[in-house]
Every structure is written in C-alpha cells, then in structure tokens.
Amino acid sequence: MAQAESSTMTQTNGIAGIVERLARVVQWLAAPWLVKLILRLGLATPFFRSGILKWDGFAQVSSTAVYLFSEEFKLHLPGGPYSFPAPEVVAFLSGTGEVLLPILLVFGLGTRFAAFGLLVMTAVIQLTVPAAWPLHITWAAMALAIMALGPGRLSLDYLAVRLAGR
Template identity: 45%
Template sequence: MNAVLRHWNNFTLRLAQAPYWPLALLARFSLAALFWRSGQTKISGFAVDPLDGTWQWGWPQLSDSTIYLFAEEYRLPLLAPEPAALLAALMEHLLALMLLLGIGSRIAAIGLLVMTAIIQLFVYPDAYPTHGLWAVALLALIVRGPGLVSVDHWLAHRFKS
C-alpha cells in the first residue's frame, strides 16, 4: 500500500509542475469562442466564425430577435432593452477578441465574469453549473494571467524594468 501511495504522490507532484500556459491558452480559446458565438447570435449583417467556416462581411446591427429577447425574456434591471442588447453584443465580441489574443486579458476576463454574473442572477438562474464552469476558468485567468502565449506576456517582458 505504501508503494501505491508513494507512486500516487510522485504522480501528483509531477502534475503540479506541469506548465500553466497550455491550460491558460485552452481556457482563453474556449471562453473566447463561447462568448464570440453568443455575440454573433445577437447581430445580423456580420458573421465570422472560423470554426464552422462562416464569413459574412458587412455592417453589424442588432437583430430584431435580440431586441425582443432583451425586452421580453431577459428583462435586465436598470437598462432599457436596446442599450442592454447593444452593450452585450459589443462586449461579447470585444472581450472575446481581447481574451483570444491575450491582450488586456485580465480586464477582459473581469468583464466576462461580470457578464456571467449578470446572466446567472437575472437571466438564467437555473444554469449555475454552466456559469460556474465559466466563472472558474475566468477566475483562473484573472488570478494567474493569460500565460506565455499572449500579447500580455510579450508586453510584460518587453517593457520589464
């Protein structure tokens, strides 16, 4: 039994020494794809999704269904439906892009965490298992940063004093 525990302990010690950057890159890519795609559902006239090959260049505008959802289903407090929908669509695109590139990553992750909290509290309160997973990944990026494969990392080392 001691040999099994010793091997297990050695295994977990090696896991603890694994590099962080692949996890951070996977978290950034996954969260960026999730929020980008969510933002894409809110607009028409502009669609970019390299994962499924969608490329439609044009001037983005809020879709009628988005305004309807914000007015009738989401009903956020303190914000009228159209500005709330516009803000959500804009932030989902901008913050997802920042997260993907790793530029202003912590700011982007904080913004997406706030959006996740708003969605959890006011829109889909029963979806806490999903939102909890998003929050954990976002919190890891906030606490540990975007990792080696990021503009933030390059800038930090470029301008290190």
C-alpha cells in the same frame, strides 16, 4: 533469498519508473502556459458564439437580440423578475462585449480586464437564467482563474511586458 529481493526491487523500480514517466507526462500536459491558453480559449468560445448571433451586420444589432432583451430575458432579483432597461442599448452592449472581450482573451491582450468583463457578464446572465448555474459557475471559475493566473506566455500581454522590459 537474494534473488527474491532482487526481483522485488526490480518490480518496484519498474513500477516506480512507470509512475515517474506518467507523472512527467501529466506535468507536461498541465504546463502553466498550456493551462492558461486553454482557459482563455475555453472562456472565449461560448461568449463569442453568442455575441455573433446578436448582430445582423456591422454595428447592427439583430431584431432577435432586441426582442429577447425586451420580452424574454428578465432579471431575477428579489421582488422581481424585472425587465431589462433600454433593451436596444443592453442588446448592443451585450453583443459588443460578447464579441470584443473574447477576441481580447484569445490574443491575450488586456487579458485580466477581458476576463473581469466576462465575469460581470456571467453574473448578469446568472441573474437572467438562474437554472443554468452549473454552466455559469464554470464560466466564473475560468474567468477568476484567468484573472488570478494571468494570460501566460502565449499572449500579447506577455510580449508587451517583455518588450517594455528591454
């Protein structure tokens, strides 16, 4: 009987030990600094890639981007859809935001501001392409998480706060 109890306890300790080790691995993988970095990189990537396509050179918006905002993209609001006002300006601002805000996110500089800017852009994109809401809600969730959690240790914001505190 004692041997059966010992065998059961060894199995329990063995399973408990495995579960404990797995929990430590999961906890390490989900470390807050890593989660925040992945959120920043994950949100920055699609916007930066889209922003790069809007330029033909330094400060030269592509004719394709202007065409899209003039002819293709419409705001789906009640009573609409409506054309974008001043498509050249909107293409320039969109391209600028889609390049600069992701760069800020990657470096973790003005991180909450950059995430808020991309959240606003996501809302406008949602009004423009309502059928893609599953993707847009993912972007919005990532932007909100960055705004709520902050940039994390691997960021210039964190470094600036530490240097200012010294």
